[in-house]
Amino acid sequence: MTMHALVPSPDATRATPAVTARGVDKSFGAGAARNHVLKAIDIAIHPGELTLIMGPSGCGKSTLLAVLSGLLRPDAGSVEVLGTALWDLDDDGLDAFRLAHCGFVFQGFNLFGALTALEQVMLPLNYAGVTGRAAVEQAYAALCDVGLGPQAGLRPSELSGGQKQRVAVARAFVKDPALVFADEPTSALDKENGQVVVGLLHRAARERGATVLCVTHDPRLVAHADRLLRMEDGRITADGPAPAAPSGHSPY
């Protein structure tokens, strides 16, 4: 027996993928204006890992995230998430699936102007049937996790950009979802708050076994990730372990 056979490959020790995409294609527009954004993408994303998607502006990162998370229907290909063929579901089925399993942090944060931070974070709990005192306590705890306990009663117009981003992060994490899809979750954050959000992403994957897929331009995230996918012009051009930070150097 060779030494080789004694050492399992990293793939052999990984759990079944939580997200598997095959031949995913997506274009916007038609005719001469057609923009071919995703080009026959095959990818498997694993639970217990923080996976980053990086690449130049406009290469298709957010579009890929939307297709993998049930927000945008591809033109061709299949996406299986937690054993469910996502794009075989009808709209109600997709809504129910996302509600049950997914947490989202969007660019722009998608907060409701009339709701306080606490009410924004309570929303996914209420949809899941958690109401009253239990919902208040869970939502408040999630806000405290991102350092926003004192701002629980404020509305978006009274919050800074970074505070709004942290409300969106608390809302994504409050239900302990099996899957977290995050688009630029640290873009508005300073060093200290960036560290808080990176810690949440990291812990969700490592401690809860969540599948965390994150689009980012932020090089500070790389040292905390398990895997780095690079995209260019609608394709995955590199896929491997995220490089560790040089010793003694923390990007945060």
Ligand SMILES: Nc1ncnc2c1ncn2[C@@H]1O[C@H](COP(=O)(O)OP(=O)(O)OP(=O)(O)O)[C@@H](O)[C@H]1O
């Ligand atoms: N709803 C849409 N309708 C038409 N074109 C779109 C739509 N969404 C995205 N696109 C186009 O698809 C391409 C990829 O956009 P996408 O947002 O996926 O890129 P990205 O890599 O996430 O960019 P960035 O890093 O700047 O956020 C761009 O050319 C964009 O203009």
